[in-house]
Amino acid sequence: MAGLRINGRKVYFSHGQTILDVAASSGIYIPHLCARAGMPPARGTRPVDRIYRGETGFVTEVLDKAFEGCGLCVVEVEGMPVPILSCSSPAREEMQVYTDSPKIREARRESLVRILERHPHGCLLCPEAAGCDRTLCSINMPEEERCCWKSGLCELQRLTDFVGIRGGLHSFRASRQLIDDNPLFQRDYSLCIGCLRCVTVCRSLAGKEVLGFVYDEDGGILVGTRAPSLKESGCIFCLACVEVCPTGAMKDKKRGEKRSTLRRKVPPAVFPSLECLEFNMENLKGVPACEGVYQLLDPKKELFLVGGTDDLRASLLDCQERYRDKVAFYTFEREPMFTTRERQIIQEHVKQHGRLPLGNCGTDDLY
């Protein structure tokens, strides 16, 4: 097998893999929005003549420009004058890749701002977001400016947490463009960021060409169906597009319904793993004895338990005895309002997993 280095670490790859693929399989996270595990890169997709959103047709303005990509997966490669996009750059023997630097971080933030500028993102900037149920806004932000229904489960939101937002981001108000034409899913194009994941996965997984895009007069991307209806476009309703959409633009209408065979083939999205320390006595002794919240993670870095306490060190040392065979990593934050913070973290977990963390009464043996 061939080898290259990412951030100084030697990793092996097979011919044909992109740098992003190699990083992902080595557990190194590179942020990406238009690329996604389980499908080829969306970058390079060509526009079509015409797309439809319901009965309305849209015609392309600039026909010959391929999709340039979201720009988030930039990396620096030694010997190359400018950063390159890892989603569509093949891995080469002896490459020296760097996935993080001030220059890279700035480039990612710039790309993200261009995406967020045309997407309702209000809640991402609000200092009172944690603990807010998002039905009443205490800072009177109009609903169209706030985050949509997918808040808490949204990939774009998670990516924004990682990449960070730089100043100068204008607010954006979405006016609903809901298309509700079938019993399985609905589309709201006011939330679409034009990542083209849906177009790509339809082609690569379902082998269909149901979706496509054109450019509007500002060069923005407009995604829609190739024919006036999904059925006429050849849609087989596998809903792989819903699975890969990183925003709230695509929404399942029936929750708990069994997923199609094709949809189940879509691998889970890749996220950065929580920064954490190894759960051993040496590390624990260095934890401050102050108020805060700790998180215990299993060997796969999945959350096992969240705890708020007035003495982090004492509680963690106690946990070391109790959970030594279940926990491999931990992290903590100083926080005087520790019960409140504990509940917020638990709520995020419940929203994503449908149950409390295993160590927080998420198992059956306590009932």
Added chain:
Amino acid sequence: MDEESKEYWRWPEYNWHEENGDWTGRTVTAGVDVGSVSSQAVILAGGKMVACANMRTGHNSPESARRVVGWALEGTGIKLEDIRYVVGTGYGRVKVPFAHRAITEIACHARGAIDLYGERVRTVLDMGGQDLKVIRCDQRGKVSNFIMNEKCAAGTGRGMEVIADILGVPIVEVGRRSLQIDEEPPPVSTVCVLFAKTEALGLLREGWSTEKVLAAYCRAMAERVFTLMQEIGVEKELAITGGISKNPGIVKRLERTLGFEPLKTEKDSQLAGALGAALFAGVLYEKQKVQEK
């Protein structure tokens, strides 16, 4: 009458224990729920509730846990040291110092609600002192989802205290009096407790009766709570816990909007958290005994 010193927020604090109880030979466990406004303690012997207490948390919050347990144990002959396992649940920056284990109140509320209201509960609405929670659970009380609001006082105990104070109505009468109207008024224009004084005084000046203003508030708060419940979905049966579950002005209006009634209990709905904690304590104590063997 000195209006300034009248404490409209007062509600009846109490302790209770089984008469002529004999718990020798029975395992005693306890659950303590220290909330932002009120604290409860539930004592179980052999899995059955034999004592409890419900009191205001007060300023010296870390001591509240000790005080509420002490009050529950009063007259029982049981001492704190006799309790085999204590589960505590706290809020903000307070925990129960003598608890063997702390369990999140979300799990405790759902577990306690099943015991108070029966196995058919699938949704628990907890209207607490400083927050609102809607919890979805199964027939055992195991939590599958929840949503909470900690940013807005509308619908919480503290919000109610402000309204009671502004209108000079004891908080325990707010609900009953809000129903003493001929016609349901429109809800107040803003539920924001910050603006309650301006809003309420304005309505009184227009000639609204106190009852009518209370009705307008309770209606607005019930609608606000309903919106929260819709975010997560309500599956029957519904159980309501927390201090405001005792406010018929809010509960009746919620019933109207929901189109059905929540389950009722003969016991004190405010005990749900402490009761759930005490039940967990029993299970954890048994597990500990097995492990020690």
